[in-house]
Amino acid sequence: MDYELSKYWTQSKIIIKANLEEVWNLLSEESHLELVHPFCKSHRKIIWNNQKKIDELTYLNGLTYKRTFYLWQKNKGFKLMIGKEKGKKSRVEWELKALNEMTELKIKVTPYISAKFNIKIYYFLLRIYILPKLRKYLNCVNMGIKFYLEEKTPVKNNQFGKHKYFS
Numbered sequence: 001m002d003y004e005l006s007k008y009w010t011q012s013k014i015i016i017k018a019n020l021e022e023v024w025n026l027l028s029e030e031s032h033l034e035l036v037h038p039f040c041k042s043h044r045k046i047i048w049n050n051q052k053k054i055d056e057l058t059y060l061n062g063l064t065y066k067r068t069f070y071l072w073q074k075n076k077g078f079k080l081m082i083g084k085e086k087g088k089k090s091r092v093e094w095e096l097k098a099l100n101e102m103t104e105l106k107i108k109v110t111p112y113i114s115a116k117f118n119i120k121i122y123y124f125l126l127r128i129y130i131l132p133k134l135r136k137y138l139n140c141v142n143m144g145i146k147f148y149l150e151e152k153t154p155v156k157n158n159q160f161g162k163h164k165y166f167s
Helices: 020-028 119-151
Strands: 010-016 040-048 053-059 064-073 077-083 089-099 102-110
Touching: 010 119, 020 089, 020 102, 020 119, 102 119
Parallel strands: none
Antiparallel strands: 010 102, 040 053, 053 064, 064 077, 077 089, 089 102
């Protein structure tokens, strides 16, 4: 890894009226982001086996990110690195927690440090602009998963509003 992750992160939590197994089964399903992700144009696996998990997410605006999973724990969550194929990557952690017949889903993102700005300026921008935009994005993804599982209906493009980075 020839880049560094930020010391700052953001996250989104949501309670879903579905049991843990239902949520895990959805998150483990091939191309599931096409059903739940309001900014997803396509989602395809590249390598998917017990040793290695890599998939590709193309957003509505054409931006394509590769997701490389480095931890996969059934019914608990997973961790991955996401970014352009030859670019810097951010860390994403998905965590599930059973709450009786409901499930808490938490998604946490730790972005990479951009070299486009002086580090002090970057951290300023990160805290006042980038992290709030990422939090909005994560909230929309969580709302999409909740909507799909509770309403049994695929999420529409930009269903919870457009996003500057991904719409």
